Amino acid sequence: MTITGIAGEAEAGHISVRGLTKRYGDLTVFSKIDLTVRAREIVALVGPSGCGKTTLLRCIDGLLPADGEISIDGKRVTEPPEGVAVVFQHFGLFPWKTVYDNVAYGLRMAGVDAAEIARRVPNFIGLVGLTGFEKAYPYQMSGGMQQRCGLARALAIEPSVLLMDEPFAAVDAQTREILQFELLRIWERRPTTMVFVTHSIEEAVLMGDRVVVLQGRPSHIDQDIDIDLPRPRSRETLSDPRFAELRERVWANLMNEARRAEFQLGA
Amino acid sequence: MTDAALAPDRPTMLPRLYAGAAIVVLWELVVRGFAPSYVATPFGIAMALPRVLADATFLKATAITLGAVAEGLVIALAIGTVLGLLIGRSLVADRALRHYVNACYAVPMIVVLPLVSLWFGYTGAARLATIVFAASFSIAVNVADGARAVPRDYLEVAHSFRSSEGRALFEIVLPASMPYFLAGLRLAAGRALIAAVVAEFFTAIPGLGYFILYNSRVFRHNDAFVAVLLLGGFGVGFDALVNYATRRYLPWYRRADGDN
Ligand SMILES: Nc1ncnc2c1ncn2[C@@H]1O[C@H](COP(=O)(O)OP(=O)(O)OP(=O)(O)O)[C@@H](O)[C@H]1O
Ligand SMILES: [Mg+2]
Secondary structure: OHHHHHHOOOOOEEEEEEEEEEOOOOOEEEEEEEEEEOOOOEEEOOOOOOOOOHHHHHHHHHOOOOOEEEOOOOEEOOOOOEEEEEEOOOOOOOOOOHHHHHHHHHHHHHHOOOOHHHHHHHHHHHHHOOOOOOOOOOOHHHHHHHHHHHHHHHHHHHOEEEEEEEOOOOOOOHHHHHHHHHHHHHHEEEEEEEEEEEEHHHHHHHHHEEEHHHHHHHHOEEEEEEOOOOOOHHHHHHHOOOHHHHHHHHHHHHHHHHHHHHHHOOO | HHHHHOOOOOHHHHHHHHHHHHHHHHHHHHHHHHHHHHHHHHHHHHHHHHHHHOHHHHHHHHHHHHHHHHHHHHHHHHHHHHHHHHHHOOHHHHHHHHHHHHHHHHHHHHHHHHHHHHHHHHOHHHHHHHHHHHHHHHHHHHHHHHHOOOOOOHHHHHHHHHOOHHHHHHHHHHOOHHHHHHHHHHHHHHHHHHHHHHHHHHHHHHHHHHHHHHHOOOHHHHHHHHHHHHHHHHHHHHHHHHHHHHHHHHHHHHHHHHHH
16 A cells, blocks of 8 residues: 555545534533535634534544544544544654654554655655754654644655644744645645644634634534635735635634623623 | 753762761671671671682672573563553453452562472572562563553554554553653562572572572671672662663653653
């Protein structure tokens, strides 16, 4: 099996979520979620803290059981599928491995041969700007650097589906911007399906083909907003009047909910 | 944690030296004043040291005992690690084995000596079996604790990258339990040393334990004490070795602990 082969296939990376409900004991995190992500589409997932974004990503990766049905490319997800990579909110780096070995981990697990690993790993380390830190351990790096290392590990297996849980939450504003455009560039070169969780509305609108708003208690998909900004997106996109318009729309949406919640608390 | 905490620094060395000197002087005075002449004194030991260190019997005994301890530790490492990982990660293995392993850990290894010497005779094999028995379970108990305490996040990442359970056991659980493993190894080394010496006392097979026994019986207590000191030195040395290896090969371990 070659991982590169998967991306070559037409329409790889189609995600379908049907009637998904997740409960933890008495707590229903979300109920009856329906979500379709077409191949090579970027869906930005936003919503208040604790609404179940991470939980939803876990379910899509087959890490958590839930009621309902999830399939990727028509295959029902019951365990982590091939060709799906996750960038974890908690980074999930192994403290006993160097940057190099952390990035190589996914490739080793996929059975990629040593020569190919040696060729690919430095590329992806360079891509996230960690060249020179190959031998560093996670404890020697800032949170932002650790997050970029986790990003490189996920990108390195050249997945057809990338599930990203606030991948830029721990990086500073400048690095964040650099990485956003870098990720867009990577996507242009090799479009993959992405589900992208973020707390930044700007980021959601900049990256996404759609912005999906998850909220309520238990949460559900409250809004599914098409972002019809042209691609390739770049710094100019940020000054597009349409960008500002869409950003306001998503913002108003989330704010309404926040006010409703406040009102309920006050009552 | 800083490097100062890893290496002994001056302020902690001084009290150690004073205490050592006080013990030596007190020992010398008490023995000279109140004990028969064959009882070991620091001065007598110092005088005996060059002769004993050049003695072929002593050197051979040292090689035999330390060789047996090393061999036993390697076997115990394998048994203890596998047992510990099983108990720590498999509910079935935990239910089936936990109490037996804890019992074996608690039982003084001396009680198995009469049994193993029946099975293996008064041979090096009996000593090796005693060492393995004494050392395996402290590793198993510690590795099991470590394996249970592995953060779920790590296992989730492994699972997400489609690692098999078996691979995750050795590539994730084992390195993540390294601090526990090292604690177990230190305990095991001490217990292995005791086991070796006690086995030699009991079975009278050649080795440092027997060297001590024999020299005590012929009232050469100073000679016997050189071997005692060597055993003590071995314990300290092994600890230092583990410390050094930790710093050199597991640099992440203390730092990662200190940060989170
Ligand atoms: N293992 C678990 N057991 C019980 N409840 C859980 C568990 N994991 C998550 N939850 C609960 O599920 C809800 C959703 O959690 P989740 O981590 O998916 O939120 P999130 O949207 O990712 O939040 P954030 O934006 O803060 O990352 C929370 O209320 C949380 O307390
Ligand atoms: Mg989350």
